[in-house]
Amino acid sequence: MIFIVVNPHAGGHRLERVAHLAQYLRQAGLHVEIGHTQYSGHATMLARMAARTPGCTHIVAAGGDGTIAEVAQGMAGADIVLAILPLGTANVLARELGLPFDVARVARIITAGGSRRVWPGRLRSSAGEGLFVQMVGVGFDAHVVHHVSLRLKRAVGRMAYVASMLGALRQYRFPPMTVTVDGAAYEAASVIVSKGALYAGKYVLAPQSMQAERLFSVVLFHSAGIGATVRAGLALLRGNLGRLRDVTIVQARVIEISSPAALPVQGDGDARGFTPVRIDIADHPLRIAVATDRSGI
Ligand SMILES: Nc1ncnc2c1ncn2[C@@H]1O[C@H](COP(=O)(O)OP(=O)(O)OP(=O)(O)O)[C@@H](O)[C@H]1O
Numbered sequence: 001m002i003f004i005v006v007n008p009h010a011g012g013h014r015l016e017r018v019a020h021l022a023q024y025l026r027q028a029g030l031h032v033e034i035g036h037t038q039y040s041g042h043a044t045m046l047a048r049m050a051a052r053t054p055g056c057t058h059i060v061a062a063g064g065d066g067t068i069a070e071v072a073q074g075m076a077g078a079d080i081v082l083a084i085l086p087l088g089t090a091n092v093l094a095r096e097l098g099l100p101f102d103v104a105r106v107a108r109i110i111t112a113g114g115s116r117r118v119w120p121g122r123l124r125s126s127a128g129e130g131l132f133v134q135m136v137g138v139g140f141d142a143h144v145v146h147h148v149s150l151r152l153k154r155a156v157g158r159m160a161y162v163a164s165m166l167g168a169l170r171q172y173r174f175p176p177m178t179v180t181v182d183g184a185a186y187e188a189a190s191v192i193v194s195k196g197a198l199y200a201g202k203y204v205l206a207p208q209s210m211q212a213e214r215l216f217s218v219v220l221f222h223s224a225g226i227g228a229t230v231r232a233g234l235a236l237l238r239g240n241l242g243r244l245r246d247v248t249i250v251q252a253r254v255i256e257i258s259s260p261a262a263l264p265v266q267g268d269g270d271a272r273g274f275t276p277v278r279i280d281i282a283d284h285p286l287r288i289a290v291a292t293d294r295s296g297i
Helices: 016-027 042-051 066-072 092-096 103-112 140-147 149-155 161-171 228-236
Strands: 002-006 032-038 058-063 082-085 113-119 121-125 128-132 137-138 177-181 184-188 190-194 216-221 245-251 255-257 264-267 269-273 278-283 284-288
Touching: 002 016, 002 042, 002 255, 002 269, 016 032, 016 082, 016 103, 032 042, 032 113, 042 058, 042 066, 058 066, 058 103, 066 082, 066 092, 066 128, 082 092, 103 245, 121 137, 121 264, 128 269, 137 140, 137 278, 140 161, 140 190, 140 264, 161 228, 177 216, 184 216, 190 255, 216 228
Parallel strands: 002 032, 002 058, 058 082, 082 284
Antiparallel strands: 113 284, 121 128, 121 278, 137 190, 137 264, 177 184, 177 255, 190 216, 216 245, 255 278, 264 269
């Protein structure tokens, strides 16, 4: 049985793609069930229920990175493959793993049965504990996520983040934080802890993907203010963030972030409360459906 968890509010809207995927899978003789999320966090409940259903081999997350993270949480530790139908705004994990956006190819990957192992991150903040699959940000980018207009996001997709970023450049005061990276303390104005190399779609944040490792890339932004943030943004667009003198990139297993003021936190592009924060690797890896060399997809 294949269970498809659909976030009808994910950025891509193209819900007819879910019906097409179900059709392809049924034509291949598979039993398919579909559940639509009704509220934030519901994908975890649906995935947990599906994972307990005898005969369930795959759970498909039809949405963006936030939906994938919620599904991952619900199936944690189960011997089931997570497949991805990218329907989100940025779909960073799908790009990172080179997964297809084409529905027929997603169906072929599921029927071929191949998968690869990735290690999600675990985030603890004022909003509680949960998994993330791509990245966590504390400071400037989290402020942008906390203030993005959902109506605008639904209307214009990623441009809504640009609008929120322009507002943040004027409003955000860059309160300092202490980031403890495997025991070593750094002062920073902002930080992004990433499992992947990519950020906000296709932009290169970190030198390499850590998806297959029990490690994170920690990108520390030491300078505060508009000038430093614009410089970092331009370097991100050019893919050479690591060359900036006020940016440090290190690899780590456990990250703790504390600050005198409560600072905003985002995980996989969704607001996840405020500092203090602890980040480590999840207890269980995920198996993600991918094309293998032999499947010829
Ligand atoms: N029925 C719902 N109503 C409101 N929010 C929902 C509902 N279902 C899911 N959500 C929330 O929507 C959030 C955003 O979804 P998701 O990340 O899948 O899409 P996205 O933000 O457009 O894509 P991306 O993360 O790739 O940019 C999820 O974190 C989830 O909690």
